[in-house]
Amino acid sequence: MRLQVKFLLVILSRGVIPILLNKPWHHVLMNQLLPYDQKDMRHSFKMRSSYLYALFSINGITAGAHRLWTHRTYKANLPLRIFLMFWQTAALQNDIYIWSRDHRVHHKFTDTDADPHNSKRGFFFSHVGWLLCKKHRDVIEKGKTIDMSDVLADPVVQFQRKFYVPLILLTTFVLPTWIPVYFWGESLKVSFISTITRYVLSLNGTWCINSVTHMFGTKPYDKSISSVQNVTMGLIGLGEGWHNYHHTFPWDYRAHEFANFSINMSGAFITFMSKIGWATELKVVPDEAIRRRALRTGDGSRANINTLNKEELISRIPENYNNNVWGYGDKDIENEEVQILKAYS
Known part of the structure; x- marks a missing residue:
């Protein structure tokens, strides 16, 4: 990690500082790379x-x-x-x-x-x-x-x-x-x-x-x-x-x-x-689960999510549902997976 920091300092000295001094950007790029x-x-x-x-x-x-x-x-x-x-x-x-x-x-x-x-x-x-x-x-x-x-x-x-x-x-x-x-x-x-x-x-x-x-x-x-x-x-x-x-x-x-x-x-x-x-054992989220989650909590930017009844979906999601897990094997994932299975069944 010390090496990473040293390289960052090089970038700052050869790139950021010249930019702040109004040095032409293409000169900065050539000077850096x-x-x-x-x-x-x-x-x-x-x-x-x-x-x-x-x-x-x-x-x-x-x-x-x-x-x-x-x-x-x-x-x-x-x-x-x-x-x-x-x-x-x-x-x-x-x-x-x-x-x-x-x-x-x-x-x-x-x-x-x-x-x-x-x-x-x-x-x-x-x-x-x-x-x-x-x-x-x-x-x-x-x-x-x-x-x-x-x-x-x-x-x-x-x-x-x-x-x-x-x-x-x-x-x-x-x-x-x-x-x-x-x-x-x-x-x-x-x-x-x-x-x-x-x-x-x-x-x-x-x-x-x-x-x-x-x-x-x-x-x-x-x-x-x-x-x-x-x-x-x-x-x-x-x-x-x-x-x-x-x-x-x-x-x-x-x-x-x-x-x-x-x-x-x-x-x-x-x-x-x-x-x-x-x-x-490749783990994949079912398409239906993805669509339901996007409809329930997404910003609407995913295509084809309006095929479900949002009110009905929300009523089937447990109130204490959360997503704070690091992945498969997290001690909290078992209960969450049960919730998902119930919600998406």
Whole structure:
């Protein structure tokens, strides 16, 4: 995490400060992304390797740390868990255990002082500010109430935690720099710059899920919560930008109504893994349940929701219904699932 903070300071010094000084924006962009040999970087065909590496590392977060280990939306065999662990490590966003713990706390106590990146504290805080200060005491205390035994019991997670430092050096910096140099004759300078650029951009892509998708978008499933549907982040985040759906139904492996490749790459990846037998027990919310929930609590932006009688639906929903669960396995989910089954029967 200290590395993330250092890179943020670089961004501030090379990007934000020049903007405040009225430096032309295109100069700021070039100064940030191409600080050394701009011509080599701009014309390097091998830059595509950085894109692919970024794609796989982000998927290690979205399909791995997020949908598998945090929310338990599906089960993965050992080869798939090792694959996802490798790429999650390459993303360098804390190990699987810490990432999952923080995210479960975020779902359980969304937009309270116990939320690690509480969006009510503003865009900067929810984006990166939460990494630049000490955790609120509520985050620490409430975090102790979250059951993480399932994550710690995974030998793949145990291996990563034991060898995390050498693993991040290898997967985040050494391999993505060395591969273009060795196989394609890329210069060390360009390859290293590509590696750093990839890392900085992928970090901000993840951080945007904590900030942008809690502020800018629609709320077709639950208008009472801060999370929103954001098309741009849905595409950039490999399907993570459909955040209003995800916070409403955190146990759905798709994190959206659809898991097609174009708008939900991680969902499509998990679906493919299930086809070859590496992923099993994929959890999906029934279409009827989605429609009823959208009609009851949504902002009306979801298509085809007016086919139900809203008054009749509301009368069938228990008054104490709530959605504060981190995903499948939360100790509070059993009663909630019973409520859903009764309401949607």
